[in-house]
Amino acid sequence: MPDIFVSEQGKKPKVKKTHKKLHRLSHDPEELRKTLQKEIQDELPKSTYKAISAFNYYPHRVKFVGADNKEHIILLLRRHPITNIGWILTVILMLLAPMFLSYVVPVVELPANYQLVALMFWYLITLAFAIEKFISWFFNVNIVTDERIFDVDFVHLIYREITDANLDQIQDVTTQVGGVIRTMFNFGNVMVQTAAEIPQIEFISVPKPDVVAQILRELRVEEEVEKIEGRVR
Amino acid sequence: MSLDQLINFEFSGSLWLLLRAFLLLGLFIYLIFSSVVIRQINQMTNTLEVGFEGPIRFLGWIHLFLALGTFVVAFVIL
Numbered sequence: 001m002p003d004i005f006v007s008e009q010g011k012k013p014k015v016k017k018t019h020k021k022l023h024r025l026s027h028d029p030e031e032l033r034k035t036l037q038k039e040i041q042d043e044l045p046k047s048t049y050k051a052i053s054a055f056n057y058y059p060h061r062v063k064f065v066g067a068d069n070k071e072h073i074i075l076l077l078r079r080h081p082i083t084n085i086g087w088i089l090t091v092i093l094m095l096l097a098p099m100f101l102s103y104v105v106p107v108v109e110l111p112a113n114y115q116l117v118a119l120m121f122w123y124l125i126t127l128a129f130a131i132e133k134f135i136s137w138f139f140n141v142n143i144v145t146d147e148r149i150f151d152v153d154f155v156h157l158i159y160r161e162i163t164d165a166n167l168d169q170i171q172d173v174t175t176q177v178g179g180v181i182r183t184m185f186n187f188g189n190v191m192v193q194t195a196a197e198i199p200q201i202e203f204i205s206v207p208k209p210d211v212v213a214q215i216l217r218e219l220r221v222e223e224e225v226e227k228i229e230g231r232v233r
Numbered sequence: 234m235s236l237d238q239l240i241n242f243e244f245s246g247s248l249w250l251l252l253r254a255f256l257l258l259g260l261f262i263y264l265i266f267s268s269v270v271i272r273q274i275n276q277m278t279n280t281l282e283v284g285f286e287g288p289i290r291f292l293g294w295i296h297l298f299l300a301l302g303t304f305v306v307a308f309v310i311l
Contacts, residue, residue, distance in 0.1 A: 051285035063282040076283070113310040117256060120303045124263065127296055131270065135289060139277040152281060158273055160280055 026146035026219055027072055029058040035218050040211050052138070054078040055207040064143065064152065066162060075144035075215060079137060079205040080187035087133040094126040142203040144212070146219065149192060151201050163201055165194040168223045173216050175209040192216070253311045260304040267300040 049059040056076040143150040151163040177188030190203040274293040278286040
């Protein structure tokens with residue numbers, strides 16, 4: 001009886017190796033921009049970096065603790081600058097307070113040398129207050145990369161808290177914009193529900209929360225597609 | 234009405250001495266706080282590098298030197 005099948009023993013099967021470069025949407029700022037709604041595309045700044053900015057798209061000079069070398073930072077967010085108005089006004093009042101003190105407090109005259117030291121001490125405190133408020137605004141950031149989201153919080157002196165969650169652990173993204181000021185200046189909260197140990201990560205008072213939510217959605221879709229296709233970085 | 238006239242003349246010298254001691258102690262504690270601010274800025278800039286560390290560190294050091302200057306001035310003139 002003739003053989004139906006004869007295996008080619010000793011011969012190794014030929015495996016076609018493909019060296020396709022993994023192209024990720026999140027690695028190209030313009031490609032990611034095109035996936036967003038037209039109205040939101042116009043709201044996205046160009047991929048240039050301003051150190052003192054509350055909304056940075058693909059900032060190129062940012063490093064932080066816990067970052068992976070291959071991770072691409074897509075968004076660097078801070079609280080909207082308008083949230084600083086309160087302490088700025090307080091600083092202005094503190095600077096002007098000594099001029100009006102004699103009209104408010106009953107006149108108790110200190111010698112001139114004590115007045116000078118008290119004045120210097122008052123302005124020192126004012127400077128410290130302004131510095132603390134500024135660096136608190138500047139360093140409390142939210143970061144979105146192509147793999148994770150981060151919440152960097154400096155709660156008080158020498159205490160920091162960094163929370164991160166993988167994009168594929170995000171279950172729900174909710175944006176909150178309420179009130180006249182927030183609607184006028186287009187800033188609000190982005191609440192991210194995750195399946196990680198920390199169930200919720202909050203982006204508080206960030207500019208353009210709708211843009212942030214849509215970018216997160218696109219990144220999550222990309223992660224889902226990669227999972228289905230079995231692509232792993 | 235000056236503070237000196239409100240208080241019994243016999244005790245005014247001791248009161249000023251006490252006030253001077255409290256002011257100097259307060260300024261010394263503030264000096265320690267200023268150095269803690271420097272430490273805080275260093276920790277923050279090590280956690281997050283965004284390209285603006287120089288001016289912020291400079292602010293911190295200016296604050297420390299001003300605190301030191303105030304302490305020295307208070308020590309000399311009070």
